[in-house]
Amino acid sequence: MASAPSGDDMFDEFxxxxxxxxxxxxxxxxxxxxxxxxxxxxxxxxxxECGVCGWSPA
Incomplete structure (x- = not known):
């Protein structure tokens, strides 16, 4: 069975x-x-990671 990219990976590929x-x-x-x-x-x-909004680089 093939695996599909997930989340942001799929959007970036698109x-x-x-x-x-x-x-x-x-x-x-x-x-x-x-x-x-x-x-x-x-x-x-x-x-x-950002102490304000919680963002962190991937």
């Missing part, structure tokens, strides 16, 4: 097949802080 670029989303930078791309919360450089 977009890629139709000529859209897909990329992983990571932290943005604001001065010397990490900035959450989802909510804009600022964090120290060692942060691994």
């Amino acid at each position: 977009l890629s097949q139709r000529g859209h670029e897909t990329e992983s989303v990571g932290w943005e930078r604001s001065y010397n802080k990490k900035q959450c791309p989802d909510c804009g919360g600022l964090h120290e450089g060692a942060a691994t």
Whole structure:
């Protein structure tokens, strides 16, 4: 039985097949802080997940 991609992988594949670029989303930078791309919360450089909304890079 073949396995299908799950969740975001399937959506990214769908977009890629139709000529859209897909990329992983990571932290943005604001001065010397990490900035959450989802909510804009600022964090120290060692942060691994957003303390405001819970977002973390995949």
